[in-house]
Amino acid sequence: MxxxxxxxxxxxxxxxxxxxxxxxxxxxxxxxxxxxxxxxxxxxxxxxxxxxPGKESLLLEVLSIRDREDAAWLFPGLLEPGDAAEPTAVSAAERFWSVVDLTERNSRTPGLVALYTKVVAEAAAPDHPAHAYFVRRYQVLRRELGTLLAAALREADPPVAAEPEAVAQQLLALMDGLQTQWVLEPDRVPMRRRVEEFLALYGLRPAHRATTGPVTG
Amino acid sequence: MxxxxxxxxxxxxxxxxxxxxxxxxxxxxxxxxxxxxxxxxxxxxxxxxxxxPGKESLLLEVLSIRDREDAAWLFPGLLEPGDAAEPTAVSAAERFWSVVDLTERNSRTPGLVALYTKVVAEAAAPDHPAHAYFVRRYQVLRRELGTLLAAALREADPPVAAEPEAVAQQLLALMDGLQTQWVLEPDRVPMRRRVEEFLALYGLRPAHRATTGPVTG
DNA sequence: GTCTATATCGCGATAGAC
DNA sequence: GTCTATCGCGATATAGAC
Structure with missing residues (x-):
C-alpha cells in the first residue's frame, strides 16, 4: 500500500x-x-x-497484471526468476489441479471474467495491441499445462495414452467456453463440475486434496 | 435479389x-x-x-440472420413453422454430426467468427441488447443438442451412460473455446480434430458419412 | 403515423503549446 | 509530463417532411 x-x-x-x-x-x-x-x-x-496509448490497452494492462499473478504461482520460474516461491515445493499433479481451481476463483469476480472474455475476442484482429500477448499466452499455457498433464496422465488410474498438449488445448478451450456460458447464466453452468467430468474421461480425478486455497483470494 | x-x-x-x-x-x-x-x-x-437502436444491435442482427439460417437447417420446425425442409428426412445421428460440421464451415469465414465471439463476450452485461438473445440461444442449443446426443449415445459402440445435456454443454463450450484460440492462431488449432477426439471419449465416432456438405457453402 | 434530418451531447483519440 | 484545442464518433432529443 x-x-x-x-x-x-x-x-x-x-x-x-x-x-x-x-x-x-x-x-x-x-x-x-x-x-x-x-x-x-x-x-x-x-x-x-x-x-x-488508448482505453483498450488500459484494460489489457489491468487484466494482464492479474494474469501474471496467477501464472507466477502456477508456473514458478517462468517469468522473472527473481523471488518466485520455492519452485518444486508442490507436485506436478497438485499444480495441475490448482489450474482447475482458477475456474472457481474466477467465479468470484464475474465482472473481470466478462472483461477478459471481451478482450480476448477483440484481440483476434492481428493489429490489435493485445494480439501478440494472447497468442503467446495460449502457447505458454498449452505447453506448461501439457507438461503438467503428461505427468498426471502417467499417474492416472489406468495410465492413459493421449497427447498431453492436445488435451491441454481441449481443457483450455473447455474452460474458456464454459466461462462464456457462465457469464450469461451463472446458475445453469456448473463450471467446475463440467471440467471434472471432462478430466475424468481421461482417468484424471481430483484425489484427496485438502481445501488448499491455492491462489490469493 | x-x-x-x-x-x-x-x-x-x-x-x-x-x-x-x-x-x-x-x-x-x-x-x-x-x-x-x-x-x-x-x-x-x-x-x-x-x-x-444502436450500432451493436446492428451487428447482432447481421449475425443472428446467419445464426437463424444454421438453426433452421439443424433443428427444423423450431422457429417459423412455415417452409422448413422436410423435418425427419435425416436421422438424429446425422443431424448431430452436422452440428460439428458447423465448426468446419466457420473456419471459412474468420472475420464473422471473430465478430461473433466479440458480441457474445459483450452480451455478458445483463442490460446489453443481445443478452436475452444469447441466453436463449444457449438454452435452445443445449436442449436440442442434448436431444440429438441422447440418441447418439444410445447407439454408441458400447452405449454410454452420460447426461446428454451436460455433454451438450461441454461440447458447446469446447467449440466456442476452440474458436477463440483458432481465431488467434489458425494453424495451431485443429478444431475439428479436437472435437472428434472429445466425442470419441464418449464412444461417438463420425461413422461412414458421405461428404454431404450439409450446410450452405 | 411513418420516416428522416438538424442540432447537440460526451466520448476516445490526436496535435501542438507550455 | 501535462495541458488546451480540435476532430469524428455513437447516441439522443426534437422538429420537420411525406
Missing part, C-alpha cells in the same frame, strides 16, 4: 492503473470514461493518454 | 442490413462508422438509428 518505488512516471502509471482497475471492476468497460479514470488519478484524459 | 416484399420500412431495414453486413465483413466492427453504413444505404446516421 505504501508508495511504490520508481520514477515519477512509473508512480503515475501505477496510480492510473489502480483507478482504472477499481472503476472497471465496479462498472465494466463501456460505462467508464477515460475522463473519469483520469480525474480519479488527478489529471485530464489527455494526460492519461500520454502513459497509455 | 429482386426487391424484397413488405412495407417501405421493412425494405429500408433490409437495405441497411445489407450495407452493414458488407462493411462489417470487409473492415470489422470498430473500423466502420454508422455514418458510412447510413451513407451506403442512402440516409443519415440518425435516420438509420430510427430503425436500429
Amino acid at each position: 505504501s508508495r511504490p518505488a520508481g520514477t515519477k512516471g512509473e508512480r503515475t502509471r501505477a496510480r492510473i492503473l489502480e483507478a482504472a482497475s477499481t472503476l472497471f471492476a465496479r462498472s465494466g468497460f463501456n460505462a467508464v470514461s477515460l475522463r473519469e479514470i483520469a480525474a480519479q488519478a488527478g489529471m485530464t484524459h489527455a494526460g492519461l493518454l500520454h502513459h497509455f | 429482386s426487391r424484397p416484399a413488405g412495407t417501405k420500412g421493412e425494405r429500408t431495414r433490409a437495405r441497411i442490413l445489407e450495407a452493414a453486413s458488407t462493411l462489417f465483413a470487409r473492415s470489422g466492427f470498430n473500423a466502420v462508422s454508422l455514418r458510412e453504413i447510413a451513407a451506403q444505404a442512402g440516409m443519415t446516421h440518425a435516420g438509420l438509428l430510427h430503425h436500429f
